[in-house]
Amino acid sequence: LALLCGEDxxxxxxxxxxSGFTDVVRAVLYAVSPRPLTPLEVRDMAETGVGFNLGKYTxxxxxxxxxxxxxxAMGDAKRVRRRDGETAYKWAGKTPPAxxxxxxxxLEIAEQKKEK
Numbered sequence: 737l738a739l740l741c742g743e744d745x746x747x748x749x750x751x752x753x754x755s756g757f758t759d760v761v762r763a764v765l766y767a768v769s770p771r772p773l774t775p776l777e778v779r780d781m782a783e784t785g786v787g788f789n790l791g792k793y794t795x796x797x798x799x800x801x802x803x804x805x806x807x808x809a810m811g812d813a814k815r816v817r818r819r820d821g822e823t824a825y826k827w828a829g830k831t832p833p834a835x836x837x838x839x840x841x842x843l844e845i846a847e848q849k850k851e852k
Contacts, residue, residue: 760788761803762833765813765825772816772824775800 764781765773773781778800782788790796804825807813812829 757782757788757793757799758803758807759833760786761800762807762812762827762829765807765827766829766833769827772814772818772826774818774822774824775804778804778825 760782761778764778764786768781775797779790779797782800783790783796793799804813804815807829808815808825812827813825814828816824816826818824
């Protein structure tokens, strides 16, 4: 949530050298579940939040669009239309992704408990 609000507080995660782009996209969707993300938000979280190097990709946003559509076709992501009219995707897979990021919803709940 912090990253989506412009704050750089998404927990850094050590990525395995074998971690692929699809693995990272899956992990990002799972971490923010049930909140839907646009492809642009997925890109920002993958790069800034997770630290995945997108520099080797000519057009990373096009790759993210392709990955999200493939995940949707496989049933691992659900496509939704947000109130602002943008298409977004949220986690719908039955099995957690290979890369485990801290669940942002769990972090938000923990922060709320600290404030009380």
